[in-house]
Structures are given as structure tokens and as C-alpha cells.
Amino acid sequence: MARTIGSYGPKTMEAIRKAGLRLIFEHGYSAMSLRQLAAAVGIQAGSLYNHISTKQELLFDLVQDHINELLRQLDLALLGKQRPAEKLSAFVAFHVTYHMTKKREVFIANSELRSLEPKNYDAIVKLRGAYERRLAEILAEGVSEGVFEVVDIQVATFAILALLTGICTWYRPGGRLTREAIIAAHEKLVLSSVTPGGTASPARTNPARTTPVRKRSRPARSVAPGQPRD
Amino acid sequence: MARTIGSYGPKTMEAIRKAGLRLIFEHGYSAMSLRQLAAAVGIQAGSLYNHISTKQELLFDLVQDHINELLRQLDLALLGKQRPAEKLSAFVAFHVTYHMTKKREVFIANSELRSLEPKNYDAIVKLRGAYERRLAEILAEGVSEGVFEVVDIQVATFAILALLTGICTWYRPGGRLTREAIIAAHEKLVLSSVTPGGTASPARTNPARTTPVRKRSRPARSVAPGQPRD
Structure with missing residues (x-):
């Protein structure tokens, strides 16, 4: 350059x-x-x-700005949406579209969480939690209105986000499908995934285990020096 | 050590x-x-x-062995399964269970594709393609029998794999849910996602664009020196 x-x-x-x-x-x-x-x-x-000041500051800024921008644009995309299915459609269309153009930011936000210092790591996890909560609330609203069926809101939130973010691993402009076709394919998958009347057996929760799933999860930190390994 | x-x-x-x-x-x-x-x-x-001989050889062996083991164990898990829904359930249960215990292998297989030399990269993409094909074939079979509805088999294959692999980012033994509950939650999502009668609009394919989606995709290579950078 x-x-x-x-x-x-x-x-x-x-x-x-x-x-x-x-x-x-x-x-x-x-x-x-x-x-x-x-x-x-x-x-x-x-x-x-x-x-x-430091390389760490740059990494933190890059990841933080990425998630802040995600949150800001998501809230715009959800503006005026009323029914849970309508909100979920808008969420899918926004997330897929945004991630088509942000391959690097997404890759870094996911793969370099391990490189954030504890204070920065906590700040990013909190911010990411706010984004996840938007989806969890849409799912919970659909379940309470009886239009969605979800075995576990938190698992479904993580799973749907992973499904949608997967686009970063293969999307390229000018491929076989139009953007609209790709969004439609994801809408079908996600909206059907929470439709009542699935064939799987209901979840069996373990009453002895009550820790929230994601909050404890710090992938790379779990193998930091001094902590158990395997 | x-x-x-x-x-x-x-x-x-x-x-x-x-x-x-x-x-x-x-x-x-x-x-x-x-x-x-x-x-x-x-x-x-x-x-x-x-x-x-080299660091590259070690990386290649680690990734190759991971995918070979995935393929071997998947084929065992699918043995004797007849109907598409039964096969898809078995695929989900196997993939989720396996990925609960292979966080490091999966992370490396995904994030260090960029670090593979071209020959090794091509070998891994080919091997990964064999694994993806197992799922694509199950989906295609279900569609041809009329028990699944999928807008685009290839997009659905990548999306379902991303959904299932997402477990690596948050799963820890001893969390709120049992393994069985987590598998059941994923089965509901995936089996419903391909159930006929979704609410999304049908895909609009672009007849002028006929390149297969994934085969051209080499995430990190797309920004290799000498290639366009956004």
C-alpha cells in the first residue's frame, strides 16, 4: 500500500x-x-x-466496532417489524446480507477471541451477548405466542447464529445463486427450524446442572496456562 | 509437558x-x-x-486425520439407517456428539485452512467435500422422496453443517443441559428445517450464474498477494 x-x-x-x-x-x-x-x-x-498504543488495542477496536455496527444495523432492520415470524425473517435477511460482505471482520471476531486480554474479552462477550439476545427474544416471543416451537431457546439461538454465519465460509459474489436466492434458502431453513411439529424427541434437561451454557465458555482461555487441559 | x-x-x-x-x-x-x-x-x-519434516506437514496431518476420522465414524453411524429422516437424525447425533469432544481439531481445521500450501489445501477441500456429500445425498434423497423440502441442496448442506459445528463455540461438559438434551435440540432444528411447508418465499436462481458455490471458495487464498483485495 x-x-x-x-x-x-x-x-x-x-x-x-x-x-x-x-x-x-x-x-x-x-x-x-x-x-x-x-x-x-x-x-x-x-x-x-x-x-x-498497542496491537491489543487495535484488535479490540476492530472486533468491538464490528459488533457495534452489527447491533446498530440490526436494530434498523427490525424497525417496524411486528410478528415474531416477520422479525425472524428480517433477522435472517439482515445477518446473511451483512455477513456476505464482512468475511474478514467475522473471521477475526471468531478466531481471535483467544487473543483478547481478559478485560477486552469480557467486554466483547458482553457485546456479543446483546446481539444474541435480540435473536433469543424473537424466539421466546414466538414460543410464547405459540407460533414457534423451540426445544431450548439458548441452544436454538447459538445454532441459528452459527447456521447464518456459515455463509462467510463459502459465499462469493458472482456464484451460482443470486443474493436473494441465498437469503430465501436461509429463510426457509431458519423459519422451518422453529415451526411447531418437529419430529425429534423433546429435550431432557438435567436438573442438577443449572449453569447457563454460553457465559462460561471462553474457548481459548480454557487451555490457558495453569488451567486444566482436557 | x-x-x-x-x-x-x-x-x-x-x-x-x-x-x-x-x-x-x-x-x-x-x-x-x-x-x-x-x-x-x-x-x-x-x-x-x-x-x-516441516511444520506444514504437521498441520496437514492434523487436519487430514481429523476429517478422515470424521468420515470413518460417520459411515459407522449411518450403517443400517434406511429412511432419509432416520439418516438425517443419525447424522445430527453423530456430528454434534463428535464435535463436543474435538474443539481444537475443529477450530484448526476451520481457521488454518489459510495456512495450508496449495497442494495440501486442495487435498483437504476434497476430503471435506466427501463429508459434505454424505449430508447432501441424504437431503437429496429426502427431497426426491417428497419428505424433505429444501430450497437449494448445497446451501442447505453448508448451513446445516455450520449449525451443527457451532456447538464447538459454546459446549462444555457439565453445563445446564445433558448431552442428550443438546442432541435433541439440534435434531428438532435440523429435521424441522427441511420439513415441507416452510413460510419463506421460493429461491430465485440467476440462470446467468452457473458456477458451483463452494468449490471456488478458498477464504484466505482470496486475499493472497496478486489477487484483488476488495
């Missing part, structure tokens, strides 16, 4: 973010050095510190 | 694989050095070459 005009301005910060996103996506957070980042932006390594 | 007895035997190779799996899971492939790997196993860096 050519040297950016105005090394102290917002353009440089934007160039740093863009280069950071690409380098972390290609090589991983641990493998990216600030020297490499500065070279990609076209500035001296020392000049980076006019814009970011 | 303590020094392994028998530096030239299969036990050392097993220790190398186990340590490699952990280090790549924690820090990423690029960030892991062979020196670090040797230290984790408790052998000299030079001794590693009695067991593996």
Missing part, C-alpha cells in the same frame, strides 16, 4: 485498521508484528504510536 | 501431535515455531526432524 497522505489524520488510522484487518485475517494476531503493520501502511514503526 | 520416553517411537510422534494441536489452537499456525513445539514436547529442536 502506498504512503498515506496525512500521517496524523483519520486517513492514516483508517489505513492502519484496514491493513491490520488484512494481516490478522491472513496470518493471525500473534504472527502479526507492529513493524509489519507499519510497513503495510507505509509509515515508520514509531509513527504507529501516534494512532494506536 | 515432561520428556517423553522413547524419543524415536510412536509415543513421541503422538506427543508432537498433541502439543502441536494445543499450540496452534492457542497461538495460531504462523505464530508457532518448531523450537516452541520441541520445547513443549521436551525434546531438542533437531530431534523433531526424526518425526516430522
